[in-house]
Amino acid sequence: MPERVRPDSSIFGLLGLYFPKKGMPLETLNVLFVGDIVGNPGTGMITNFLKSFVEKHKVDFVIANGENAADGKGITEKLAQKFFGAGIHVITSGNHIWDKFQIHEYMMQEKNLLRPLNFPKGSFGSGYVIYDLGQKGKVGVINLQGRTFMYPIDDPFRTADWAVEKIKAETNLIIIDMHAEATAEKVAMGWYLDGKVSAVIGTHSHIQTADERILPGGTAYITDVGMTGPYDSVIGMKKENALKRFVYATPSRYEAAESDAKLAAVVLSIDKETGKSVSIERIFYPPFEQTINTKS
Secondary structure (H helix, E strand, O other), rough: OOOEEEOOOOOOOOOOOOOOOOOEOOOEEEEEOOOOHHHHHHHHHHHHHHHHHHHHHHEEEEEEEEOOOOOOOOOOHHHHHHHEEEEEEEOOOOOOOOOOOOOHHHHHOOOEEEEOOOOOOOOOEOEEEEEEEEEHHHEEEEEEEEEOOOOOOOOHHHHHHHHHHHOOOOOOOOEEEEEEOOOOHHHHHHHHHHHOOOEEEEEOOOOHHHHOOEOOOOEEEHHHHHHHHHHHEEEOOOOHHHHHHHHHHHOOOEOOOOEEEEEEEEEEEEEEEOOOEEEEEEEEEEEOOOOOOOOO
């Protein structure tokens, strides 16, 4: 594979596009972003497979959305510590972060467990962090939540402006977790922050999208990184309970499913100097069966 080098000052360089050619190679930081961890199956995928993916992709920094780790809704201190111990550097979240009320006090102490920054001022915990990797540099992580079909909290776009400006004083490497229901709102955030941050990674829907790309300004983007958890389910919930909700239009107890666990993630390679992404690769393991053996 040819080495990636910095672009020249041509129109391609001004757009932040990268082309292999002879010259000084880029110094990059590899980031693994793991999609929403759901229940015991998702936790098992982290403890059993995260290390191998880190080694395979030579990952320097790991982010994971953990808001559904505790029985499908919320996260506990014990689970957060397990994830940190497994090699995750920063845990992001979303609307379910408050579902286990015992986590509130821990969030005030643990700066690497984030809640959406645009929750009202005074909410428990922090919405962004600047993680110091020593000689590898610093990485800023911002957690945002959309408002379309969700809680009408503070504006995530203006909130992002404030946080990006603050983090830029220390590092150009900035990763956004955009936790939102509407695909349009996630796409809009990608374009809004293109050239200002290293990546905008969508979470929340639990369905991995196939639109990963590098935007013209050098920002890596995907609408949803997907779910790390049980796929013999309806987005992580036991099928039987979910079907009752749809068929009878009545409430049914939320219970996390337990089987067909898979890991969903993306790997980013980011230019340490400029903070621009040079590649994004989607991961889904193990893959779905897409053919049926009809031979008897």
